[in-house]
Amino acid sequence: MGSCWSAKVKDNVTPPHSSGSNNENIIPARIPLNLRSEGEILQSSKLKRFAYSDLKIATANFRPDSLLGEGGFGCVFKGWINEHTLAPTKPGTGLVIAVKRLNREGFQGHHEWLTEINYLGQLEHPNLVRLVGYCSEEEHRLLVYEFMPNRSLENHLFKCSSRFRPLPWKLRMKIALEAAKGLEFLHSQKVVVIFRDFKSSNILLDSDFSVKLSDFGLAKDGPIGEKSYVSTRVLGTHGYAAPEYMATGHLTTRSDVYSFGVVLLEIMSGRRALDQKQPSEEQDLVHWATPYMRNKRRLFRIMDSQIQGQYPSSGAQRVAKLALQCLCVDPRFRPTMSEVVAELEQLQRYHATATSTTTRAKHELVESYNSSRANPEAVAAAAFHRPCVASVHG
Numbered sequence: 001m002g003s004c005w006s007a008k009v010k011d012n013v014t015p016p017h018s019s020g021s022n023n024e025n026i027i028p029a030r031i032p033l034n035l036r037s038e039g040e041i042l043q044s045s046k047l048k049r050f051a052y053s054d055l056k057i058a059t060a061n062f063r064p065d066s067l068l069g070e071g072g073f074g075c076v077f078k079g080w081i082n083e084h085t086l087a088p089t090k091p092g093t094g095l096v097i098a099v100k101r102l103n104r105e106g107f108q109g110h111h112e113w114l115t116e117i118n119y120l121g122q123l124e125h126p127n128l129v130r131l132v133g134y135c136s137e138e139e140h141r142l143l144v145y146e147f148m149p150n151r152s153l154e155n156h157l158f159k160c161s162s163r164f165r166p167l168p169w170k171l172r173m174k175i176a177l178e179a180a181k182g183l184e185f186l187h188s189q190k191v192v193v194i195f196r197d198f199k200s201s202n203i204l205l206d207s208d209f210s211v212k213l214s215d216f217g218l219a220k221d222g223p224i225g226e227k228s229y230v231s232t233r234v235l236g237t238h239g240y241a242a243p244e245y246m247a248t249g250h251l252t253t254r255s256d257v258y259s260f261g262v263v264l265l266e267i268m269s270g271r272r273a274l275d276q277k278q279p280s281e282e283q284d285l286v287h288w289a290t291p292y293m294r295n296k297r298r299l300f301r302i303m304d305s306q307i308q309g310q311y312p313s314s315g316a317q318r319v320a321k322l323a324l325q326c327l328c329v330d331p332r333f334r335p336t337m338s339e340v341v342a343e344l345e346q347l348q349r350y351h352a353t354a355t356s357t358t359t360r361a362k363h364e365l366v367e368s369y370n371s372s373r374a375n376p377e378a379v380a381a382a383a384f385h386r387p388c389v390a391s392v393h394g
Helices: 039-046 052-058 110-118 153-158 169-185 245-249 255-267 284-294 314-326 336-374 377-386
Strands: 005-007 067-070 074-081 095-102 130-138 140-147 204-205 211-213 234-236
Touching: 039 110, 052 067, 052 074, 052 130, 052 140, 067 095, 074 211, 074 234, 110 130, 110 140, 153 204, 153 255, 169 204, 169 255, 169 314, 234 245, 255 284, 255 314, 255 336, 284 314, 314 336
Parallel strands: none
Antiparallel strands: 005 234, 067 074, 074 095, 095 140, 130 140, 204 211
């Protein structure tokens, strides 16, 4: 979802990387998209092929009150199907699904629809959204996904209301880590897929706030052999695309790393990548926030005011450092997504340790307070000989 833009650049796509198998994630051998016809893609897919009439029943004829959202591809509607047979059921019964209907007059079109089927019809990972099936009937093009009850990260960061409460720091870091794992999987040697449109609106959240990356319509097979990049049209969303990709059309996995850095900054600040409602000097988030991220004492100025005092300052500093690395102008000096995952995992362990230390300190404080009410002289003597306990606020 979100606004997309396009600029013509010489289209010279390197043959994509074939994939193998993995014990944890399904990575079947994949024939390059540019060497497969639409019939071959649809025939090889193990997805359910839905009749348009069934999806009309499932969504109650795409009625307005079932509308979940709208983006470059088209509108997304809530629907219901039988969990076992996948046949349409009455609204409110069975398995909840999200049905995305192609807007024939929209910017994104048939190629993006086919690209989603090509990738999500083959790749499976805990942090990729599950594509249940599709519809290709006359002029109708639809995609059917598992339903994500907590919508997108974008909703929770920028549309806070009674429905979308501000996300606590710990949950924000969990989401960042799982989103990073999704990209790490796509960039892995057996897959080599560049997401190309990584942004907060494409990070969906299930009932447990587990991340599912969605919208693969702009995804691209990565380079292989001696080639270090893919030359293609510049497509994406303003504010998230890497500067070298915008300038040259050279696409690499490090382009996704830059986009991840932008989202990480959004998670920290609670601000959009581009926001015309902000003062002119603050509308471009990366440009505005970079000087503050370089200064530990000034970092608090960009942190989301809704979580002030709820995060460990040392942890925020490490996240800021990681974001700066991802946003490096020279892509050669950006970390890989595996390195990003390793750092975020280390931060998660650090946060757990710090929280445990704080809990013990608070528990000792409560015990000391209760004891002092019973025997103030004994507690005072013990306190004189006890070493100081450092408290970490998180």
